[in-house]
Amino acid sequence: MRFEPARGGADGFARARSAGEPADQATVRRSNLSLVLRHLSEHGPRSRSAIATETGLNKTTVSSLVSELQARGLVDETGPAHNGAVGRPGRTVTVDGARVGALGLEINVDYIAAYGIDLAGRVLVDRRASFDAMGSGPERSLDELTRVAEASLAEFEAAKATAAGITVAVPGLIDVAAGTVVFAPNLGWRGVPVVGRLAAALARPTVPVTVDNDANLAALAEFSRGVAAGVPDLVYLTGEVGVGGGVISAGRLVRGADGFAGEVGHVLVDPYGERCGCGRIGCWETKVGLAALVRMATPDHAYGLGVDGIVPDPEERLTEIERRLADGDLRVAQALKEIGRWLGIGGATLVNVFNPRVIVLGGYFARLGIHVLAAAQAELDRLVVTGQESRCAFVASDLGFGAAALGAAHVAVERVLTDPTLVTPVGGNPYQLEERR
Known part of the structure; x- marks a missing residue:
């Protein structure tokens, strides 16, 4: 999963300063959590020692970061890692994320698609249904999109996963910041507030909703896992x-x-x-x-x-x-x-x-x-x-016709990889964020 990668670790402090943010302890902590989680996502299971070596973080810091990621249900430790080294083998840390889901939706001229995954990439939802979006107009189309979203979120709940975000793919000019479809000529839409409409209908304030151009999202999917990955x-x-x-x-x-x-x-x-x-x-x-x-x-x-x-x-x-x-x-x-x-x-x-x-x-x-x-x-x-x-x-x-919905789902995955603290610790207990060195 390699969407617009934001590297952490040693350059996390410099990145925070360049963005005009205070490089406080919590900022560095978030950056290092992201570094470890992203490293595991991109490179596969690793021992704590290997993570420290490959990221440049010290072993004590890595141990603390892995413990927090475990508390948030984002990683797990499995049987011993055998890397040929002398001494007691370490346990292997791997991305878990089964409790964290990401939903991508696509509305196009003649269909609506939904694709949902968990943080480890397991597919939770994969559906596509014929729908005359152009002939239905924005209101009826968004009603149908809401219905598909609700059904998809119900499948998340059945899998005991909570949605970390929903992204909608639309063919047209999109004001991403405003959450609005500015102009979608093939749908006949102008100035449609997709994010506001869908978020209000779903009534899930903890689940962020975004909208983006379908080709942009498909390009991200190709870059992440397609033929040009x-x-x-x-x-x-x-x-x-x-x-x-x-x-x-x-x-x-x-x-x-x-x-x-x-x-x-x-x-x-x-x-x-x-x-x-x-x-x-x-x-x-x-x-x-x-x-x-x-x-x-x-x-x-x-x-x-x-x-x-x-x-x-x-x-x-x-x-x-x-x-x-x-x-x-x-x-x-x-x-x-x-x-x-x-x-x-x-x-x-x-x-x-x-x-x-x-x-x-x-x-x-x-x-x-x-x-x-x-x-x-x-x-x-x-x-x-x-x-x-x-x-x-x-x-x-x-990737077939589902590339945009796949890319849309990965937007929410990237959001968690960039800031793992967005995921509440298992049981909802606050986790102490102090850096232990």
């Missing part, structure tokens, strides 16, 4: 009704001045092209979105596709496209080649701006990846300023 410079492209992007640079999500970075689907690629659902002409989305594929590959099934680019029954359309392709339909093969070509054209712009190592294709792009990757890569190599020197490759995601 650990690659510090990557771009993720959604391939659903709309096309969006999430950019990871030097291991951190790029948000931009107003938090709206990544709206790559609305980059102009053809000034004489078709009108986009956002109202502009020639957006990249009009060339590579699912509606564009349906029009080219199955023109006899292109009914119901308006200016908004919404595709009725997208799963059925994709299944039909795959069937025709398997039957040797040359029109479908040519349509996919054209989608790949435009992916490469738009991708070249992203490479020239961000210089990523990988462009991860999600959604329907990934499902049909084998049929678009070659054309996309050829066009990318032809158009980037540095040519093949850029060493950037298109790859298909293996």
